[in-house]
Amino acid sequence: MTSAISVTDLTKVYGERSALSHATFEVPLGTVCGFVGPNGSGKTTTIRMLLGLITPTGGTGTVLGESILHPERYLPKVGAMIEGPAFYPGLSGAENLKVLASLGGFPSARVATLLEKVGLADRGGSKYKTYSLGMKQRLGIAAALLPNPKLLVLDEPTNGLDPSGIQEVRNLIKDLASEGTSVFVSSHLLSELEMIAESLVMLREGKVLFAGRTQDLLAAQLATLVAEPEFSVDLNKLVDIAIRHGHEASVEAGTVHIVADAEWGATFNRLAFNAGITLSALTATQATLEETFFEMTGE
Amino acid sequence: MFNVMRAELRKLRRPTLLVSTILVVAALTALFTSIVYLRANSGQGNGQRGEIISPAILSQAAGLVYGFKIVSFFLGITALCVFASQTAQEYTLGTLRNLLVRQPSRMKILSGKYLSMVIFAIALVTIDAIVAISVSYGLAPHAKVTTTAWFTSAALSLLGRTFVNVLLTTIAFGTFGMILGLLFRSPISAISTGVIWSLILETILAGVVSSTQKWLPGQNFDNIAQGGSLTVSYKWSMGISAAYLVVGFTIVALLFKRRDVAN
Ligand SMILES: Nc1ncnc2c1ncn2[C@@H]1O[C@H](COP(=O)(O)OP(=O)(O)OP(=O)(O)O)[C@@H](O)[C@H]1O
């Protein structure tokens, strides 16, 4: 077994509409994999199929080496939060976790440790219905950690969390990954994913647009050089120089944007100098995941 | 299955549900039993459906269990509501997905829930028995009822039989509630359908066309607790109740097993 999750041609059709269509991807064992896509692109549908909640219309898949047709073989080692937290409003946070602990046959002694871990230690006794959005989300994460999972599946775990909560989740995921837990996490916070996800699966309208290493996705995107001349009259001259040397270029907000790698920066600087233009700034930028996402999903 | 049962009992144990149910059951049992005894010498209706239950009747062995079984229908409705809501709320709260991730076998979830329902029903019937018998014994002197016949072995075996019958009635209504809960997937629809059907429609139907009584589920469930009536026998009620519930439960169990959990 080398992959935590592996699906081939996975498909789910609701009536006329395909929520997921022939998805094929793999999540390597022991890594953090980000799962991204616009609203309604099929992320939650995929996650539900991986957890045995809905039956695929077609295709196959394995989780921790076992077929998704037999969720009972792998779910004891999987922690999950699907589409936000869902608990019994009349029970306290701690009791809610104990219900799930009884169900999975886990020691209820873990409940206190987990509440501590997600920062709910002093509110574990309060009723769930009195929790704030972020507290509910934290309880959902605690529930996902109940089994000491080998694979953690999180559907938008940072929804509703404050900045420090977001950071805590990021650190939690990093810690778990360093202990060898595989994490499959869907999120709309692309800058967060960029920091933690070694690999990515990107969906649009139920189809996989990209599945592979984050690094490869970003590297495939063209880098940009941003140059600022000392005198703005030279802007168009700089554009001409770049185009003459085979690089797309344009003027944007008093700077010249050139589609080129960082390495070409030195050459460009020399060319500008030879043309009698002094650059007051020259920076190379790599596309962020967010820009790449917009580029690819056409959103 | 036992893990599921333990988890379910944790939910049922929550004070607001448990305490209020116990208090209501105890209060109603006490109320109806008191009426039987306090009006025993009035010559007016003091029993079910305006029957006259005289002190002479109450002084027999059956007097021990009269108050106990008088609230069976109400215990049934309580079980129906509690279990319609316990099953349907998993859908409306979205908690079913958590349950199924921790216990993927849907049949184990269902049987664990069923077991917890049976335990809850046993608790309801036990409270009913204790309260009814205590009130009966306490009010017997006032109603000029002699209780010597209550302590014979015949009375005790009648008590045992009545306990089982009232329990069967409560479980039958509880099962009906679970069926409705799984079918409607919403506590409000399930409870209102169950209550309106059993409490109102059936009563009207049975009143207007008495021959329907034999076929109405709720009437038959309750007839088990009464040990049968003059018009419908105990055996018939057992048979028809079991048939309804087995068919109904099989259908919803298959639905539950197959249906996508997409909320
Ligand atoms: N039970 C259902 N019945 C019919 N259609 C459904 C059902 N569940 C999901 N869909 C459809 O499947 C598509 C994918 O939905 P899904 O919830 O997987 O998207 P998502 O990527 O998780 O979106 P979001 O980012 O908004 O959470 C949507 O078009 C949705 O309307």
Ligand SMILES: [Mg+2]
């Ligand atoms: Mg979603």
